[in-house]
Amino acid sequence: MAKLDIKQHVTDTIVAQIEAGTPPWRKPWTGDIAGASFPLRHNGEKYQGVNVLMLWATAMMHGYQSARWMTFKQALELGGCVKKGAKSTKSVYYGTYEKEVDGEAETVRVVKYFSVFNVDQIEGLPEEYYIRPEPPRDLGTEANPELDSFFDAIGAEIVTSDKPQAYYDPKNDQVHMPPVATFYDAAGYYGTLSHEIGHYVLADHRIGTQKKFANRAEYSMGELEAEIFSAFLAVHLGFEPHFDQTAAYVEGWLKALKDDKNAIFKAAAQAQKAFDYVLGKQSVAAVSEAA
Template sequence: MAKLDIHQHVTDTIIAQIEAGTPPWRTPWTGGEGGAAFPLRHNGEAYRGINILMLWATAHERGYNSAHWMTFKQAMELGGMVKKGEKCARSVFYGTFEKAADQTEGKSEDDGKTRIPYAKTNNVFNADQIENLPAEFYITPEQPRDLGTEANAELDAFFTDTGADIISSDEARAYYRPATDKIHMPPIRTFHSVTGYYSTLSHELCHWTGASNRLDRIKKFQNREAYAFEELVAEIGNCLLCLHLGVTPQFDQSAAYIESWLKALKDDKGLIFKAASEAQRAVDFILAATDATEHGEAA
């Protein structure tokens, strides 16, 4: 079996998070996962160094809420059992072993022995992958809260006029699903502000324009680069559409998106111009769709 290059493994894990478009800022609605927690060992001791990055990124990617990580054996000692089919993550353990000074070329200690550092990996599982652990090892996801945020009738009419199929449920996720050609939104009452709701909806609506029967842009996210580019287009389009509607776009969130995508795509300086052009096409398509609806109603 090939030896694991732990530094390459960590680098690949972090890059995958950037390319997947999952930067860790707070969502503008309540409910769902609270985000990956600071990694802790089974005994509550905090991880250090590269293990923090590696385990945090893995938890963020897989949607784990618990802070605790442990080996298969440690889970059993705590009365738990790893669920069937679960995949492990890797943590790094640093230590030293001793050799007699005459067996090595290294510097010997006062006792005549040389201490040689080494690193090895442990296969660990998050508590969310393990059954029957004590309750303190689990974190219950935040439940959606009714914040009383109310819809804007004029904006609702605009989004309806686009012809997009927009559905809502208690699922605390916002997304466009190409397979069903539907946009899903959490209930507006769970959002911290009306601005956050319509800005999020604008982002998903821009994705909607990329379907094969519209601007034919998405191409089913054939690779990470294509996915990252599509996210960049949608977020720039979100800003353009919000400005058109008189809604303040989430510029702090948009800047974070753009920075991540540019890094993910290896700082392609021409990318921002290509994405802005596609974003403008998406917004033009949306505005044309609503204009056609208005003219149809008038006729």
């Protein structure tokens, strides 16, 4: 049996979803009963990075509603049993080990994968494993003070004007947004704001991945990173994002992914860093408020 190229497997899965018109980081919010939810390990720990995208994609394709995933062995240990004929999904694990080279210890980075099953594919688990996530909140058409406070804590300068454009201005280090009242709904506003905040956080002097884009490939990767970040943020905050998905964007993403099987890993990793950065800002703001 040929050895599985896990990076190519992940890339092919994501590309197939985009070509079908349903990027996996968007589908969980479009009418599914379970609503938006980060995938969880058997112990309740959140998956991160590219695993979020892979498990979202699989859940969407097969209609899984549960947020939890586990290996065959973990299911048995919890008293459950994987249903006959159920097919596993690959999750990725990054690890390191020490190797002696010319008498010196050298750290070697390895990529492993595990076969996991969604709880919907498993019978006999304790009842709490089958609890479904809450559906996303309908924010209506007005600004949401709680979400405004969240974005304020990030520290970005958000400039509002009547100009009908949303963008990050790297020269002035500002995010520009049209007035919230000009959006069809508040979710569209906060989804768009999340994407532009993604560019702000990923800027060269913060996370450091989005420098001045020298070519179309770099531009596409920058947009993909910001898109995935905004999806992570929307799930965390519990609103339904309305992202633009123009033909140019999709074409750029597909080219970037097909040209480099590491691209989706890189984009997801940078999005995760940006997401962690934003959550760190929230923690600092909470401590300051308490003081």
